[in-house]
Amino acid sequence: MNSTPSLEVERLCDLLSGRPGLSAREIARHLGLPKGVVNPVLYHRRDLFEARPGPGSAPVWRIRHAASPVTRVGFAPAPRRRTRSTEPGAALRQSLGHSRTRDVAPVVVPPPLMSWQSDALQAWEIAGRRGIVDAVTGSGKTRLALEAITRHLKGGGGVLVVVPTVVLLHQWASVLEGATGRRVGLLGDGYDETGHGSLVVATLASARRRRVDPGEAEGLLVVDECHRIAAECSSTILSPAWGARLGLSATHERLDQAHLSVLMPYFGSVVYQLDLRRAVDQGVVSPVRAAFIGVELLEEERERVEMLVTQLSRLRRRLVAECGCRPAPFTAFLDDVVGVSRRGPRAGGLMAQQWLKAWSAKREILAETPTKLAAVEGLIDAMVAAERTLIFTQSIESASRIVQSLRTRGMRVAAHHSGVEPERRAAVMAAFATGDLRVVVSVQTLEEGIDVPEADLAIIVAASKQRRQMVQxxxxxxxxxxxxxxxxxxxxxxxxxxxxxxxxxxxxxxxxLVDVARATLVTEGVDDRVVEFLDPTRDEGKLPALA
Known part of the structure; x- marks a missing residue:
């Protein structure tokens, strides 16, 4: 039973809200739990989860669409005592002795607004205090939102901030308490404090199940990573009761066009955009150098990849012609194939499953080839020179091999992926922030929805075809x-x-990227020239140090 505390209803909801249609086995793998622990919760909580026929004999699961009770945000000062949640996940955690108390963050004076933040805030206010701000990751969207929230609270209004993950729930609460000196009510991770103050932070999954309205006072709704809320099961959070609305994203557009059907009608428009070119030119983010390093596949790997490419091309043509899958962009085609695969052996389901199996096999070969591992090993000197390094790959096996190899060479490194327990992942990021770890290897768990400590070197071992993921x-x-x-x-x-x-x-x-890069290098294999190019002390006309 040692793993039981990590099986919380909220974690299941968080996972299925972002990735509906997973089997119990897949859910267990993502949460790092035995299937025998996951299944009873899914079947016991049929009020929250519904099963549908899967591509094989096992059902797939998704969030059940049901009306949520409305809880109005009160505006009395929040009490010092934390309120126990009535949510099933919270009851489980509390019954196992997990404390739900925390200290209020100390007051911290936030830095002054940068020029782009002032301009974006002004544009939002001119637009009637409704709109989306699109700004590149790392540019300071949270600081912009903090200013909007502070101004709104001074006017006597209530504020709800919706975030995608539990990690961001606590990070936003800490920032808000430090900046405002107010106690922040939490909704999620075992807390239910929607009636204890004028400032509430909620996870997407919790806000969907327990809707919050501002009551009689004027309300401000802030949605971090707002592209996520356009999903069918989350858009119910966008209540008309919130008069002021601020969406934050690095890339708000969605391939399913839900940004047009859901986000734009609710938020009004994109009131300000800060793309990578402007962010670099204005000194909002660091200048960047990019190295593109090609490696040869082993002969047997190349033969296998060529065979898989031929199979994928043939199946893709049939899926487009016979099943109506969109031919482009690739991510739209992939979404359609996944949908077709859930139909079962008929109606193209078997063909879609064959395509997905071949695609997964090709990705694994490209991520796990020994020649890429050798290239990573060749970059150790660059990692040693860096403050911190993030390595991104596409398979857990690839991540495990990289971690093992770097550890044997004396690097302080750890993995961060869905196979690692959440508590361990949190400990990894804490050690990365303090410098106890110098390298973190990730498989799709650091793209968004988590605040990553500052790093200055990124190594992408296997790239994603999704632009959003690459931007993140x-x-x-x-x-x-x-x-x-x-x-x-x-x-x-x-x-x-x-x-x-x-x-x-x-x-x-x-x-x-090439358009904004201060310098680029294209080469085959890792040599001294690559390490020299990546030297952080290399003088390319550095920006002045931050005050």
Whole structure:
């Protein structure tokens, strides 16, 4: 029963809200729990979770769409005592002796607004205090929102901040308490304090199940990573009762066009955009150097990849012609294939499953090839010179091999992915923040929804085809460095495959990056020239150090 505390209803809701249609086995893998622990909760809480026929014999699960009770935010000063939640996940945690108390964050004077933040805030106010701010990761969207919240609270209004994850729930609460001196009510992670103050922070999953309205006072709704709230099961949070509305995102557009059907009608418009080009030009984020390093696949790997590419192309043509899958962009095609795969063996389901299996096999080969591992090992000197390094890959096996290899070479490194217990992942990020860990290897768990400590070197071992994911990865190293050093990004790719930029891989994203990069390097294999290029002390006309 040692793993039982991590099985909370909220974690299941968080997972299924972002990835509906998972089987119990897949859910267990993502949460790092035995299937025998997951299944009873899914079947016991049929008021929250519903099963649907899956592509095989096992059902797949999603959030049940049901009306949520409305809880109005009160405006009395929040009490010092934390309120126990009645949510099932909280009851489980409390019954096991987990404390729900925390100290209020000390008051901290926030830094003055940067020029872009002042302009964005003014544009939002001119638009009637409704709109979305699109700004590159690492540019300071939270500081902008903090100013809007502070001004609103001074006018006597109530504020609800909706965030995608439990990690951000506590980070936002700490920042808000430090800036305002007020006790923040929490909704999520075992807390239910919607009636204890004029300032509440809620996770997306909790706000969906327990709707919060501002009551009689004027309300401000702030949605972090607002593209997530456009999903069918989350859009109910967008209540008309909130008169002032602020959405934050690095890339608000969605492939399913829900930004047009959900976000724009509710928020009104994108009132301000800070793209990478402007952010670099204005010194909002660090200058960047980018290295593109090609590696050869082993002969047997290349033969296997070529066979899989032929199979994928044949199946793709049939899925487009026979099942109506959108041919482009790739992420739209992938979404359609996943949907078709859930139909079962009929109506193209088997064909879609075959495509997904072949696609997964190709991704694993490209992520796990020994030649990429050798390239990572060749970059150890660059990691030693960096303050902190983030390594992104596409499979847990690849991450495990990288961690093991770097540890044997004396690097302080740890993995961060869905197979690692949440408590351990939190400990990894805490150690990364203090410098006890110098390298973190991630598989899709650091893209968004978590505040990553400052790093200055990113190594992308296997790239995602999704532009949003690539933008988020790059943003993890773009925050301005105290000493003015450049951010450095390394892309490893298998030569003459669909990872190869020379064959059009990630064309739009790479064009954006190359356009703003202070310097670029394209080469094959890792040598002294690469390490020298990545040297943080290399003088490319550094920015002045931060005051």
């Amino acid at each position: 990865r790059m943003g993890r190293v773009l925050r301005r460095k105290p000493d003015g050093r450049d951010a450095r990004i390394v892309f490893l790719y298998a030569l003459d495959t669909d990872e190869d930029p020379r064959r059009g891989a990630h064309e739009v994203f790479i064009e954006e």
